Amino acid sequence: MLEIEIDGKPLQVEEGKMLIEAAHAAGIYIPHFCYHKKLSIAANCRMCLVEIEKAPKPMPACATPVAKGMKVFTHSALAVKAQKDVMEFLLMNHPLDCPICDQGGECQLQDLAVGYGSSAARFQEEKRVVSNKNLGALVATDMTRCINCTRCVRFTQEISGLMELGQAFRGDRAEIMSFVEKTVDSELSGNIIDLCPVGALTSKTFRFSARTWEMARRKSVSPHDGLGSNLIVQTQHDHVKRVLPLENEQLNECWLSDKERFSYEGLNSTERLTRPMVKQGGKWQEVDWNVALDYAAHALRDVAKNHGAAEIGMLVSPHATLEEMTLAAKLTHGIGSKNIDFRLRQADFSADGKRKGTPWLGMKVAELNTLDRVLVVGSFLRKDHPLLAQRLRQAAKKGAQISLVHSAQDNLLIKLFAQATVAPSQLPTQLAAVVKAVAALKGIAADPALAKVGAGGTASAGSAANQETAQKIAASLVAGSNAAILLGNFAQQHPQAALLNALAQQLAGLLGARFGFLGEAANSVGGYVAGAIPVADGMNAAAMLAAPRKLYLLLGTEPEFDCADGARALAALQQASSVIALSSYKSAAALDYADVLLPVSPFSETSGTFINTEGRVQSFYAVVKPQGETRPAWKVLRVLGNILELDGFNYESSEQVRDELLGGKTDFVSGLDNAIDGIAKEIPTAAAGIERIADVPIHFADALVRRASSLQATADASVPSARINAATLAKLGVAAGDMVKVGAGGTATLLARLDDGVPDNCVRVAAAHASTVGLGPMFANLTVERA
Amino acid sequence: MAILEAINPTLTAGWHQPDLRDMNRDTGWRLKDYEARGGYQALKKVISDKLSQDQVIAEVKTSVLRGRGGAGFPTGLKWSFMPKGAPEKYIVCNTDEGEPGTFKDRDIMRLDPHSVIEGMIIAGYAVGATRGYNYIHGEVYELYQRFEEALDEARAAGYLGKNVLGAGFDFDLFAHQGYGAYICGEETALLESIEGKKGQPRYKPPFPANVGLYGKPTTINNTESLASIPYILRSGGQSFLDLGKPNNGGTKLFSVSGHVNKPGNFEVPMGTPFATLLEMAGGVRAGRKLKAVIPGGSSAPVLPADIIMDCTLDYDSIAKAGSMLGSGAVIVMDETVCMVQALERLSWFYYEESCGQCTPCREGTGWLYKVIHRIEHGLGRPEDIDLLNDVAGNIMGRTICALGDAAALPVRSFVKHFRSEFEYHIEHKRCLVPRDVQKAGSTFHTRLMAGATC
Amino acid sequence: MLSEATLRRIDREVSKYPDDQKQSAVMAALVFAQEEKGWLANETISYVASYLELSEMAVFEVASFYNMYNLAPVGKYKLTVCTNLPCALSGGVHAADYLKSKLGIGFNETTPDGKFTLKEGECMGACGDAPVMLVNNHHMRCFMTPQEIDQLLAECK
Numbered sequence A: 001m002l003e004i005e006i007d008g009k010p011l012q013v014e015e016g017k018m019l020i021e022a023a024h025a026a027g028i029y030i031p032h033f034c035y036h037k038k039l040s041i042a043a044n045c046r047m048c049l050v051e052i053e054k055a056p057k058p059m060p061a062c063a064t065p066v067a068k069g070m071k072v073f074t075h076s077a078l079a080v081k082a083q084k085d086v087m088e089f090l091l092m093n094h095p096l097d098c099p100i101c102d103q104g105g106e107c108q109l110q111d112l113a114v115g116y117g118s119s120a121a122r123f124q125e126e127k128r129v130v131s132n133k134n135l136g137a138l139v140a141t142d143m144t145r146c147i148n149c150t151r152c153v154r155f156t157q158e159i160s161g162l163m164e165l166g167q168a169f170r171g172d173r174a175e176i177m178s179f180v181e182k183t184v185d186s187e188l189s190g191n192i193i194d195l196c197p198v199g200a201l202t203s204k205t206f207r208f209s210a211r212t213w214e215m216a217r218r219k220s221v222s223p224h225d226g227l228g229s230n231l232i233v234q235t236q237h238d239h240v241k242r243v244l245p246l247e248n249e250q251l252n253e254c255w256l257s258d259k260e261r262f263s264y265e266g267l268n269s270t271e272r273l274t275r276p277m278v279k280q281g282g283k284w285q286e287v288d289w290n291v292a293l294d295y296a297a298h299a300l301r302d303v304a305k306n307h308g309a310a311e312i313g314m315l316v317s318p319h320a321t322l323e324e325m326t327l328a329a330k331l332t333h334g335i336g337s338k339n340i341d342f343r344l345r346q347a348d349f350s351a352d353g354k355r356k357g358t359p360w361l362g363m364k365v366a367e368l369n370t371l372d373r374v375l376v377v378g379s380f381l382r383k384d385h386p387l388l389a390q391r392l393r394q395a396a397k398k399g400a401q402i403s404l405v406h407s408a409q410d411n412l413l414i415k416l417f418a419q420a421t422v423a424p425s426q427l428p429t430q431l432a433a434v435v436k437a438v439a440a441l442k443g444i445a446a447d448p449a450l451a452k453v454g455a456g457g458t459a460s461a462g463s464a465a466n467q468e469t470a471q472k473i474a475a476s477l478v479a480g481s482n483a484a485i486l487l488g489n490f491a492q493q494h495p496q497a498a499l500l501n502a503l504a505q506q507l508a509g510l511l512g513a514r515f516g517f518l519g520e521a522a523n524s525v526g527g528y529v530a531g532a533i534p535v536a537d538g539m540n541a542a543a544m545l546a547a548p549r550k551l552y553l554l555l556g557t558e559p560e561f562d563c564a565d566g567a568r569a570l571a572a573l574q575q576a577s578s579v580i581a582l583s584s585y586k587s588a589a590a591l592d593y594a595d596v597l598l599p600v601s602p603f604s605e606t607s608g609t610f611i612n613t614e615g616r617v618q619s620f621y622a623v624v625k626p627q628g629e630t631r632p633a634w635k636v637l638r639v640l641g642n643i644l645e646l647d648g649f650n651y652e653s654s655e656q657v658r659d660e661l662l663g664g665k666t667d668f669v670s671g672l673d674n675a676i677d678g679i680a681k682e683i684p685t686a687a688a689g690i691e692r693i694a695d696v697p698i699h700f701a702d703a704l705v706r707r708a709s710s711l712q713a714t715a716d717a718s719v720p721s722a723r724i725n726a727a728t729l730a731k732l733g734v735a736a737g738d739m740v741k742v743g744a745g746g747t748a749t750l751l752a753r754l755d756d757g758v759p760d761n762c763v764r765v766a767a768a769h770a771s772t773v774g775l776g777p778m779f780a781n782l783t784v785e786r787a
Numbered sequence B: 001m002a003i004l005e006a007i008n009p010t011l012t013a014g015w016h017q018p019d020l021r022d023m024n025r026d027t028g029w030r031l032k033d034y035e036a037r038g039g040y041q042a043l044k045k046v047i048s049d050k051l052s053q054d055q056v057i058a059e060v061k062t063s064v065l066r067g068r069g070g071a072g073f074p075t076g077l078k079w080s081f082m083p084k085g086a087p088e089k090y091i092v093c094n095t096d097e098g099e100p101g102t103f104k105d106r107d108i109m110r111l112d113p114h115s116v117i118e119g120m121i122i123a124g125y126a127v128g129a130t131r132g133y134n135y136i137h138g139e140v141y142e143l144y145q146r147f148e149e150a151l152d153e154a155r156a157a158g159y160l161g162k163n164v165l166g167a168g169f170d171f172d173l174f175a176h177q178g179y180g181a182y183i184c185g186e187e188t189a190l191l192e193s194i195e196g197k198k199g200q201p202r203y204k205p206p207f208p209a210n211v212g213l214y215g216k217p218t219t220i221n222n223t224e225s226l227a228s229i230p231y232i233l234r235s236g237g238q239s240f241l242d243l244g245k246p247n248n249g250g251t252k253l254f255s256v257s258g259h260v261n262k263p264g265n266f267e268v269p270m271g272t273p274f275a276t277l278l279e280m281a282g283g284v285r286a287g288r289k290l291k292a293v294i295p296g297g298s299s300a301p302v303l304p305a306d307i308i309m310d311c312t313l314d315y316d317s318i319a320k321a322g323s324m325l326g327s328g329a330v331i332v333m334d335e336t337v338c339m340v341q342a343l344e345r346l347s348w349f350y351y352e353e354s355c356g357q358c359t360p361c362r363e364g365t366g367w368l369y370k371v372i373h374r375i376e377h378g379l380g381r382p383e384d385i386d387l388l389n390d391v392a393g394n395i396m397g398r399t400i401c402a403l404g405d406a407a408a409l410p411v412r413s414f415v416k417h418f419r420s421e422f423e424y425h426i427e428h429k430r431c432l433v434p435r436d437v438q439k440a441g442s443t444f445h446t447r448l449m450a451g452a453t454c
Numbered sequence C: 001m002l003s004e005a006t007l008r009r010i011d012r013e014v015s016k017y018p019d020d021q022k023q024s025a026v027m028a029a030l031v032f033a034q035e036e037k038g039w040l041a042n043e044t045i046s047y048v049a050s051y052l053e054l055s056e057m058a059v060f061e062v063a064s065f066y067n068m069y070n071l072a073p074v075g076k077y078k079l080t081v082c083t084n085l086p087c088a089l090s091g092g093v094h095a096a097d098y099l100k101s102k103l104g105i106g107f108n109e110t111t112p113d114g115k116f117t118l119k120e121g122e123c124m125g126a127c128g129d130a131p132v133m134l135v136n137n138h139h140m141r142c143f144m145t146p147q148e149i150d151q152l153l154a155e156c157k
């Protein structure tokens, strides 16, 4: 700690801090544009010039490290003159078009100009005009307003990991741009809108739709991946206008992924279901709530009575709130069924009954940055968990060795230490090889169950190169002091997910490391806590679809896209005598298979709780009134419970549901434990045939984002293709650019594309898209032939 | 152009006169020629005398060799800032000579490249660097190619590479070429450029001695500074100091351009009267009257004839007169020059070359140019002169690198010493010096034999 | 996209720098690419970026910052005349004017036959030899009086 003085105020400051940090921490504001606490220091705007005793000239506070005894004056005549002069330079070429600028009201330049700008412009020459750039569907540009602070450029280099923007040319011809009008395709691109201190980069989806001061700001929680980013939702006339990050250093820091920022468009989708509907005689009718609920209750009673309650299955979206899940479970049990599940994309349930607790990240999110060794298993990390990936990117920059065992080689924009890319069926084998190698390095007797793994053994499908990678990864892990094994969505969806879990556990045990799951959805942890899983002989999500039920209750899900096997889900729903869907949307598919559609609130129109992947309980309120006759799902379930005369459905508020479940207010849930026992380690041998690798593209992942039109116009939402490596293309007699029929009987016709990141004998076809639903399970063998 | 005359030459002693018709002709620059005039003896002496790093640095400190790149910072002191013991350190030579008026490093590189190599090896030894880079101005590409050849010679002779001359230290040296950016002469922009980026200067601190090339400790010196090292180690620091005057060691190359009869490089001891240099350069062209001199490259404040004629050529005397010795580039202007037009050209240069990163320079250089351009073209307003002074003042001391000051100083000094010419321009909407006189005064200067193409 | 010979030259540049500092070779790579292609088309920049494993924008920043790179096609002979003050005092502007009238073009223009492009240059570090001129970036010509210019133009076939 050092002692310094700012504006006469004595301060204790940590050594190595910059003056601006010290000042801001002490509540002394120093004007600035280029400085941003999460970005490298550029010191280019010169707005933060301050006077320092004994220094002959004003110094930039953002780049001047504190020194013992330093006396700083942020408002002295010298400092203010320097700041005013810089302001004059910044404004001389600026269009000063505040009245028509979208940044109006939240523009740092405008704010500071009021204090520092002088009214009479001494610059009377012609102003510079800079052409606008097309950066894609999300970010609008007005480059004449740009002050070249390079925050956006540094963001792409340092945070999102790929320098998609740069400052080209030099002098006052310098321009911020992407390379020849390339769109900015980063899944984090929207953050440059927040970073831009002026109105040069603004939101395309929000543009001109409201002035900032006319909107209300409400806190909320992101309903997408397991991170639970904190949001500021801005609303006007009960309409969500815009979503911004609410800073939370423990979670999203000051960032949001584009999915979290722009998916609100789906809230205002024309497909919104806003009135209850029932289908009678094949015809849909909008009806009153009581009619629809009676209809639903009647169907439930009818099936329970005539076919047994076990013929009722409840499929819950993992994005549903904790309260909704809780009441869904209660309702299911109340009518006598045990068939409920929220783990819709899971294929392997053999760990059920063997778990010690609720699977979770295994650590706090903020601890990810402190790891020095990480093995990520089965994850499309960057697109599945944009901001967790961002944390690992920062860790890698600080020297953490990050390795990946997976079935794809997407560029994670993280400097990987090692990566092994294997066919999905070989994922356990590859992980087992790492386990074995670690045991060998540690001088611990190898697990006999793994005897066959590795060179010579029958389970040695891994090539020599993969064996070598396993060794390399093992050596890296063993040398670390703070290691973690992280199982991604792909590993959790894998048909041998329990085995992967057991192997990760074994590996973590050998290393004294932690292991965890990267939570796929907003309530991947909450679903367990709410008990939205089958108990005893209840059926899990896969079983309910494999042995079709008579009646399905759907809560917030579109099973054709959200389940491990969309085709099977669709078939099961179509054959059911009744499907009661609590949904925010009316899709063509639902209109086909459902017979009751109950309009329930998306996250913005209800209070509720998400428990994120680290077990953090985050409750939120509705930010707008429900659209039309939409009602919060927890209320709908409560009323349904009442109509069915079930016990314990007398809740007054969602908080009451939550508090009863969690035993009062709590920040983190208890019972988190990734350990499982009694999983037989049967390491698979090499599989024959062509295996499918199915990713769930970021903007196909849930019902809300699927309806966000701007996101659907980005590169991340392009139509699925069949991605195959060169050797396999040759083997199949197909060329890149051909249309191919994929799946038994040619269920989908797709464009074949060369992707050398796909392992041999595999074809990568995205899931969760209408064009590929017919392919069935995400993990399966496929046929591929020229169309 | 080569050295036309010298007083007590050390650096240029033994140099061959170049063939002015052919820049690429072998002009005694090869290793054998350099060795014949005592080249690499200094390095051998360092090795055979088993001088320690500190002893080498002490010798350079004694010489009071002041950096020839412009700032005049004592070279020995700069070397002593390098942290001891860091495993990866660099020595970088700044041959990005692009300061208008300066053309001395070009002759060193053309006629004596091995002196730079030897200087860099010794510097590398002294600061514990095992790698060096020489950053060469893009426009002298032929000299970049020549330097690569010289490096090959030095490598083959065992002066470079692993275990230099069997003395147990490694040093390798490479050339990196610029490609058209004056700002890369600024040392941190130069480092960025070697790293394969735009040449945008870094904010200091940290200084390159701590965080330099690739983030590693780095010493950057000008070509002439480094080429002066062999003499210092061969003949002793004191001998070098004695050539010049206290606090201004040695001889120095002065590039004389503009309105003189014999433009060229002249090696003279520090402290030599300006009048002597002017005389060596053949005096003011065509017997015209001296009007003004920029004594240290275009970034240095201009001095009117009467002031400069009283100066001696050393850092202290020129500083006292209100300017800077800078790189020793003497731009001579006679009575036919319109000072507004001269300033217009210079301010265009700084506007064109601003790297664009910091606000005052990016915006201010354009503003200055536009106002001066207006005045020159008869559209000046009375308040413009104060505006120029003010804008220049608002750039100075507020920027990341010294280019901001370099752009402001000429403006302020031209306005200070030649204010009446600016006022005349504004009032009469034309030059004080008639256009045709200006034109005639700055036409081709065919002093040299017809057909010379260097 | 680039010839084998050019790629080998780039490889040699890469070898000058520490193993993890490939980016350092980008300036030289662009110089060689420009020598081969005459100018730096976007495809060429992309190619260099992928060859050196850099983002395209990182390479474009460099290509657009240093003004000896040609971001648009130029004539067979690009003549760059220094008109900075020291040169201007000794005929730099006269030489440029002479060239303009001889070629019938202004600065940043190319003769209709595609042979010559004229550029205004900044200080080339050869002020004592004014007027100074660069031919295709890499060859410097000094003392460019009208006779010398005539001879140069005659040499440019």
Ligand SMILES: Cc1cc2nc3c(=O)[nH]c(=O)nc-3n(C[C@H](O)[C@H](O)[C@H](O)COP(=O)(O)O)c2cc1C
Pocket: B066, B067, B068, B069, B070, B071, B072, B073, B075, B078, B094, B095, B096, B097, B098, B099, B182, B183, B184, B185, B186, B187, B188, B220, B221, B222, B223, B225, B226, B401, B402, B403, B406
């Ligand atoms: C805009 C600008 C241009 C410069 N150009 C050069 C140059 O062309 N050559 C040079 O040696 N130093 C130049 N310098 C000075 C260098 O930054 C640095 O001080 C010098 O290379 C150090 O070497 P020395 O100590 O041997 O002089 C320039 C500085 C600035 C601010």
Ligand code: SF4
Pocket: B183, B200, B201, B353, B354, B355, B356, B357, B358, B359, B361, B362, B399, B400, B401, B402, B403, B404, B405
């Ligand atoms: S002073 Fe000019 S050249 Fe130097 S860093 Fe700032 S903008 Fe760039």
Ligand code: FES
Pocket: A031, A032, A033, A034, A035, A042, A043, A044, A045, A046, A047, A048, A049, A060, A061, A062, A063
């Ligand atoms: S905030 Fe310090 S220079 Fe921009």
